[in-house]
Amino acid sequence: MIECPSCGRRQQPLLICADCGSPLAATLDCFAALGMPRKLTIDLGALERRYHELSRMIHPDRFASSVARVRDASLRATATLTRSYRTLRDPVARGLYWLELNGEKLAENNKRVPPELAELVFEVQEQLAGMHDAPADSDAACELAAQVVARRSQLQATMDASRAELERNFVKWDQRPDEKMLTLELKAILSSIAYLRTLIRDVDRALENSKAA
Amino acid sequence: MAYSEKVIEHYNNPRNVGSFAKDEPNVGTGVVGAPECGDVMKLQLKIGDDGVIEDARFKTFGCGSAIASSSYVTELVKGKHIDEAITIKNTVIVKELNLPPVKIHCSVLAEDAIKAAIADWRKRRGDNFASGEQPLRAKEA
Numbered sequence: 001m002i003e004c005p006s007c008g009r010r011q012q013p014l015l016i017c018a019d020c021g022s023p024l025a026a027t028l029d030c031f032a033a034l035g036m037p038r039k040l041t042i043d044l045g046a047l048e049r050r051y052h053e054l055s056r057m058i059h060p061d062r063f064a065s066s067v068a069r070v071r072d073a074s075l076r077a078t079a080t081l082t083r084s085y086r087t088l089r090d091p092v093a094r095g096l097y098w099l100e101l102n103g104e105k106l107a108e109n110n111k112r113v114p115p116e117l118a119e120l121v122f123e124v125q126e127q128l129a130g131m132h133d134a135p136a137d138s139d140a141a142c143e144l145a146a147q148v149v150a151r152r153s154q155l156q157a158t159m160d161a162s163r164a165e166l167e168r169n170f171v172k173w174d175q176r177p178d179e180k181m182l183t184l185e186l187k188a189i190l191s192s193i194a195y196l197r198t199l200i201r202d203v204d205r206a207l208e209n210s211k212a213a
Numbered sequence: 214m215a216y217s218e219k220v221i222e223h224y225n226n227p228r229n230v231g232s233f234a235k236d237e238p239n240v241g242t243g244v245v246g247a248p249e250c251g252d253v254m255k256l257q258l259k260i261g262d263d264g265v266i267e268d269a270r271f272k273t274f275g276c277g278s279a280i281a282s283s284s285y286v287t288e289l290v291k292g293k294h295i296d297e298a299i300t301i302k303n304t305v306i307v308k309e310l311n312l313p314p315v316k317i318h319c320s321v322l323a324e325d326a327i328k329a330a331i332a333d334w335r336k337r338r339g340d341n342f343a344s345g346e347q348p349l350r351a352k353e354a
Contacts, residue, residue, distance in 0.1 A: 106248045107318065111325045113246035113253055121253045125274050191248035198251025202274065 002026055005069040015077045016057055023058035025076035030084035030097060040098055040170035042088060051085040091167050095190050102177070106194075110187050117195055124151060124199055128206040145210050152203050159196045165189060216277050217311035223281035228288050231270045233257045241334025243326045247318055252279045256286065256326035260334050264295045271326075278316040282306050282323035295331050 001010045006022035013026035015033060031038040034050050058081065063074040087093045099106060113121070131148055134141035166189050173182050216224070232255070233240045239260055246253045252275025259268040269287035273280045285306060290298045306312070306320035 110248055111245045111322070112329070113244050115244070118244040118246075118253060118255070121274060122255065122272065125272075187248075191246070194248045194251045195246060195253065196251075198253075198274075201251075 005073045006066070015054055015081060021057065022070055023063065023074040023077040025073040026080075028080060028084070029101060030087045031101075033080050033084035034088060036088065038098075038101065039174045040095065041174050042094065044089070047085070047088055051081065054081055091163060091170070092190065092193055095166060095170075095186060099183075099187065099190070102183075104183060104187070106187055106190060110184075110191055113195065114188070114192065117192055121195060121199055124155070124203065127151060128202060131206060131210055141210070145207070148203060148207060148210075152200070152207070155196060155200050155203065159193065159200065162189060162193050162196060166193065216281075219285075219310045220277055220281040220312070223284040223310070224277045227271075227280060227284040229268075229270050229284070230272065232272060233259060233268075233270055238337065239334075241330040241332070241337065243329025243331075243333055245322055245325045245329055247275070247279075247322050249318065250275070252276065252319070252322065254279060254283050254322050254326050256283060256323075256330045258290065258295075258298075258327075258330045258334060260295060260331075266290045266293050266295065266298055276316070276319065278310070278312055278319040279322060281310050282312075282319045283326065285309055286323045286327060290327060295334070298327055299331050301327055 002013050002024060003009070004011050004017040004020060004022060004024060007017060007020040009017070009019050011017050011019070011024055013024070013028060013032075014035075015024055015026065015028070016022070017024055029038075034047060034054070036042060036047060036050070055078065058074055058077045060071065060074045060078060063071050066074075087097050096106065127144070127148055131141065131144040134144050169185070169189065173186055176182055235242060237259070239262075241258045241260060243256045243258075244253065245256075252273070254273040254275065255271060257270045258266050261267050269290055271283040271287050273283045286301075289301065289305070301324060303317070303320035303324040306323055307317055310320070312320055
């Protein structure tokens, strides 16, 4: 229970006081902040509606002329709300957060990179090194740059497929959240996405640099 | 965050960068990654019949600390017996390179890479060689 900074009554830790409707600076997990069930599958429409509704109610503009502790609660509640919404809206961020809430660490017993993915990383990085080393404005450099651009869209397609697979599997993981094998599977997909994201970032940086050169 | 001088030195002059042919029978390859940041590290060890590491190569795609950790490890393991190399702890790397707390996972990655490369070499040899000694040493430790 926490004390409402506006009416002073004891309240459940939520973002809004049930008695007077003022913002509360409660420490909440992302699901609780938005009043969503702690599940990987989420109703995105309901999430968005809830976010807009709560944001209107606790918005700092509404409390601009209130006393300092109420203004402060409004700012803190808004920060919690926004962070929670951003985390839950994105399936990858939501998956990582769900692991965290369940006391799981992504990197724990999870250092092996799947061989096909490792091959891909090394192959693409070789390509980037080749592009970097080719004499500027040479035919070879142009050709290598074109190959990297093609590779970029291929990687994006792989990323999209992995994200789709992640979301498809959310249902399964929600049904059996305690099954160790399924948690490992979730970690594996989230890890693959992390490796792909880093690789795509490196490709983008290399393409930026080659344009600048 | 500032990198230590030693990290910068390894980053600018990485030792033993590159690869051995993967199908060489006396080469063990370990590929490990840090899923939090997406860094990937490949360590290859050329190991003699007597179990002594003759040479090492690495390729790391990651931050300066990850590159420095793997570069340092290639120097560290050369000339060591695999039984000794497998006991190398990440703390040795942290100390040598003055890694800050947020970069400790890079040294853990390098430690894991050594273990993975030796495991791969053992697997390729059919698990017979040197494995007899392993349980004994484990008991002593």
